[in-house]
Amino acid sequence: MKLQKSTMCGLYAVLELASHADQQISAGDIAEKYDISLNHLAKVLRTLVRARLIESVRGPGGGYTFIGNPKRLTLLDIIALFEDTNPNPEQAAVDNHEESRALHKVLRDIDDIAMTTLRSVSFTSLLKLIDIERRNNEQNSPRQSVRVSASGA
Numbered sequence: 001m002k003l004q005k006s007t008m009c010g011l012y013a014v015l016e017l018a019s020h021a022d023q024q025i026s027a028g029d030i031a032e033k034y035d036i037s038l039n040h041l042a043k044v045l046r047t048l049v050r051a052r053l054i055e056s057v058r059g060p061g062g063g064y065t066f067i068g069n070p071k072r073l074t075l076l077d078i079i080a081l082f083e084d085t086n087p088n089p090e091q092a093a094v095d096n097h098e099e100s101r102a103l104h105k106v107l108r109d110i111d112d113i114a115m116t117t118l119r120s121v122s123f124t125s126l127l128k129l130i131d132i133e134r135r136n137n138e139q140n141s142p143r144q145s146v147r148v149s150a151s152g153a
Helices: 005-019 027-034 038-050 075-082 089-094 098-120 123-140
Strands: 054-057 063-066
Touching: 005 027, 005 038, 005 054, 005 063, 005 075, 005 123, 027 038, 027 063, 038 054, 038 075, 075 098
Parallel strands: none
Antiparallel strands: 054 063
């Protein structure tokens, strides 16, 4: 599945803010961490504010805070803000051949499975997965050690 840049920015922003729900994070910090254009991110953040998932705090030390419910918020909720997630009924009307109808049925079934999966993954689940990945990386990273030769040199 290929997602638009805006969608990915939205997912990254919500992940960052939800993982630090007790803090305000600046748009600049999010943009820097994920190598996102600050102008593009600002537009995405406005969409997330309008959706009442995040809150903007102005002024010195301001930024954004997560105000959504990570247990109820799903990947599909964010993706639907930036992508057209509705099936295209006009496509089915064009299918004049059995092969075409069969192929489009399979593709619609795949879309349905993808939507069901996206709808089933909450941000709480995703944040737990990120935490597991982080711990695995820490355990598997080679430790830097200073070796001293037997001669002491």
